[in-house]
Amino acid sequence: MESELVRLCIEAACENRESVEKWRRQRRSLERLPSHLADALLRRLIHRRLLFPSLLEYLFHFFSSFKILRMTNLKELDLSRCMKVTDAGIRHIISISTLEKLYVSETGLTTNGVTLISSLKNLSLLDLGGLPVTDQALSSLQVLTELQYLDIWGSEVSNKGAAVLQKFSKLSFLNLSWTNVTKLPNLPSLECLHMSNCTISSLLEGDGGKPPLKKLIFSGAKFENEAKALMHIETSFLSFLDASNSSLQRFCFLPNMEALKHLDLSSSIMGDDLVKHVACVGANLRNLNLSKTRVSSVGVGILAGHLPNLEILSLSYTPIDDVAVSYISKMPLLRVIVLSNTNVKGFIHQKGAEPDFFLSLKALESLNHLERLNLEQTSVSDAALKPLSSFQELRDLSLRSASLTDVSLHYLSSLPKLTNLSIHDAVLSNSGLNLFNPSATLKKLDLCGCWLLTEDAILSFCKKYPQTEVRHELVHILPSNPNGSNSPSPSRLTSRTLLVNQKQGNISISSSFVDQRLKYNREELLALQYSSFSLAIPLDRGSTTSQLLMNQSSSMS
Amino acid sequence: MRKEDMVKLISAEGFEFVIDKDAAMVSQTINNMLTSPGSFAETQHGEVTFPEISTTILEKICKYFYWHLQFASGKETEFPIEPELTLELMMAANYLHT
Numbered sequence: 001m002e003s004e005l006v007r008l009c010i011e012a013a014c015e016n017r018e019s020v021e022k023w024r025r026q027r028r029s030l031e032r033l034p035s036h037l038a039d040a041l042l043r044r045l046i047h048r049r050l051l052f053p054s055l056l057e058y059l060f061h062f063f064s065s066f067k068i069l070r071m072t073n074l075k076e077l078d079l080s081r082c083m084k085v086t087d088a089g090i091r092h093i094i095s096i097s098t099l100e101k102l103y104v105s106e107t108g109l110t111t112n113g114v115t116l117i118s119s120l121k122n123l124s125l126l127d128l129g130g131l132p133v134t135d136q137a138l139s140s141l142q143v144l145t146e147l148q149y150l151d152i153w154g155s156e157v158s159n160k161g162a163a164v165l166q167k168f169s170k171l172s173f174l175n176l177s178w179t180n181v182t183k184l185p186n187l188p189s190l191e192c193l194h195m196s197n198c199t200i201s202s203l204l205e206g207d208g209g210k211p212p213l214k215k216l217i218f219s220g221a222k223f224e225n226e227a228k229a230l231m232h233i234e235t236s237f238l239s240f241l242d243a244s245n246s247s248l249q250r251f252c253f254l255p256n257m258e259a260l261k262h263l264d265l266s267s268s269i270m271g272d273d274l275v276k277h278v279a280c281v282g283a284n285l286r287n288l289n290l291s292k293t294r295v296s297s298v299g300v301g302i303l304a305g306h307l308p309n310l311e312i313l314s315l316s317y318t319p320i321d322d323v324a325v326s327y328i329s330k331m332p333l334l335r336v337i338v339l340s341n342t343n344v345k346g347f348i349h350q351k352g353a354e355p356d357f358f359l360s361l362k363a364l365e366s367l368n369h370l371e372r373l374n375l376e377q378t379s380v381s382d383a384a385l386k387p388l389s390s391f392q393e394l395r396d397l398s399l400r401s402a403s404l405t406d407v408s409l410h411y412l413s414s415l416p417k418l419t420n421l422s423i424h425d426a427v428l429s430n431s432g433l434n435l436f437n438p439s440a441t442l443k444k445l446d447l448c449g450c451w452l453l454t455e456d457a458i459l460s461f462c463k464k465y466p467q468t469e470v471r472h473e474l475v476h477i478l479p480s481n482p483n484g485s486n487s488p489s490p491s492r493l494t495s496r497t498l499l500v501n502q503k504q505g506n507i508s509i510s511s512s513f514v515d516q517r518l519k520y521n522r523e524e525l526l527a528l529q530y531s532s533f534s535l536a537i538p539l540d541r542g543s544t545t546s547q548l549l550m551n552q553s554s555s556m557s
Numbered sequence: 558m559r560k561e562d563m564v565k566l567i568s569a570e571g572f573e574f575v576i577d578k579d580a581a582m583v584s585q586t587i588n589n590m591l592t593s594p595g596s597f598a599e600t601q602h603g604e605v606t607f608p609e610i611s612t613t614i615l616e617k618i619c620k621y622f623y624w625h626l627q628f629a630s631g632k633e634t635e636f637p638i639e640p641e642l643t644l645e646l647m648m649a650a651n652y653l654h655t
């Protein structure tokens with residue numbers, strides 16, 4: 001029997017949407033709420049029709065008991081990373097026989113809980129990522145013949161369990177990353193396969209039709225014998241291949257992948273000697289990532305004429321120099337070019353000619369679609385950036401060099417579509433910033449590490465350009481937001497970390513830094529901003545780590 | 558007013574609320590503490606400490622005691638609760654059986 005005041009509290013808590021907003025962020029209180037109060041609160045929320053899906057999903061993080069929910073027509077339920085969902089919770093969930101999609105990755109489920117899922121016969125999607133799924137548990141799931149999507153990354157499944165996968169005749173998506181599976185039997189409907197960080201000895205060997213594979217993710221995988229391992233794969237439909245960080249050595253299979261659009265070979269053994277294999281399949285490529293490989297300007301030269309449709313090219317951390325830039329200009333549809341951490345200087349010396357050097361970046365002028373250019377950690381100087389001022393489509397520019405000065409800012413004033421500009425660690429002065437007259441499209445200006453700037457100068461710039469969000473260690477100014485939304489946006493999160501970091505002084509970022517967004521989900525991040533942990537989040541997560549995020553997200557997707 | 562008719566409720570932060578014993582008795586838990594046979598410190602000094610209840614919440618609780626007495630005597634008013642207090646107040650009320 002509820003006491004009088006408890007009843008009044010629950011009524012007040014569920015008065016309307018606004019009152020729910022007032023308490024829903026009180027995570028510590030929600031965690032301590034006794035289960036009968038949690039149930040009463042949920043019941044009242046349902047009664048008042050205030051329990052919208054995102055709130056329910058959020059509350060699952062705190063409440064372990066939700067037996068009062070009668071969701072007879074529910075088709076899709078995402079409980080990923082809800083640690084309080086355990087085997088007891090799954091017992092309630094399996095009563096929802098209509099479920100077609102169930103996400104329970106990284107929850108508190110044990111092998112027993114996974115076995116219980118076998119009674120949800122209508123499941124077409126099942127995400128068990130990060131759960132202790134054993135061969136036996138997987139075997140008990142073979143009654144789920146409607147399954148099209150199965151994610152069991154990080155499970156305990158071995159080759160024995162992998163043999164069971166053949167029972168799922170409709171399976172088109174399979175994620176076996178971080179498992180001990182080395183031999184995958186033939187799965188005739190498979191279109192997308194993740195085997196990141198696996199040791200692969202044979203793939204899709206066996207009777208039946210060859211699966212129409214479209215997407216293969218081998219990031220960090222080891223191959224005992226790549227020719228043998230990949231022998232049984234039908235590659236003519238393959239459009240996405242991520243072999244970053246893998247042990248692939250010879251790339252002889254590449255020429256058979258004519259439909260390839262996205263190719264990630266970063267941190268692989270790829271080099272000038274092997275790049276001809278990439279050139280063979282260049283005709284359809286849209287996105288090519290060769291960062292952290294041995295490919296030099298010579299290799300880019302080999303690729304130059306073979307990539308007519310390439311839109312995104314990443315060559316960061318490669319030994320390329322300015323000669324590569326002129327080859328890159330022969331790829332007409334490029335939108336994004338990443339040349340960070342390379343030997344690009346921005347000009348090439350010519351002996352005997354007059355003048356004895358020319359500006360290499362000028363060659364990129366011919367790329368009419370160029371939207372993003374990253375030249376961070378290169379030795380480009382002010383003079384080398386002069387050609388950029390005529391790039392009509394450039395929206396996003398990242399620079400990071402201690403040799404850049406106000407002169408660079410001046411060149412960039414004339415870019416008509418510039419939206420995002422990041423100049424780190426440059427020697428920009430107050431008067432230089434004062435004279436900077438960017439296009440009205442500028443939304444973000446990141447000046448972190450520009451140590452000469454003072455707070456007053458930055459504030460006066462912010463006043464002059466209220467639509468621009470400025471990032472710097474000394475300020476946390478945000479563009480005036482006419483919508484006045486209540487939910488904290490990512491940019492507000494940044495401003496908070498900036499504010500906190502300011503007290504700590506500058507925090508240097510180690511190269512091994514892992515993007516916090518991968519480690520935490522959104523709610524956790526929101527909670528973190530009020531805790532001391534946020535001190536550890538470097539202040540410019542956005543721009544400097546975007547490369548890292550790109551690399552890792554491909555293995556996560 | 559006699560001292561025996563008053564009780565002192567102490568919050569987690571150490572704030573003291575001196576209220577009528579009749580009001581405090583609205584809580585079944587406090588009632589049990591103050592009337593139970595034996596020599597509980599609470600019974601002797603008329604003092605109860607709540608290390609789990611913050612000052613804001615304890616103040617609200619005290620207000621509720623008085624409101625409850627008035628309500629019971631026929632004065633029908635609303636007891637306003639700010640939404641941001643609901644979770645903590647709910648847990649305190651649950652503990653105090655009020």
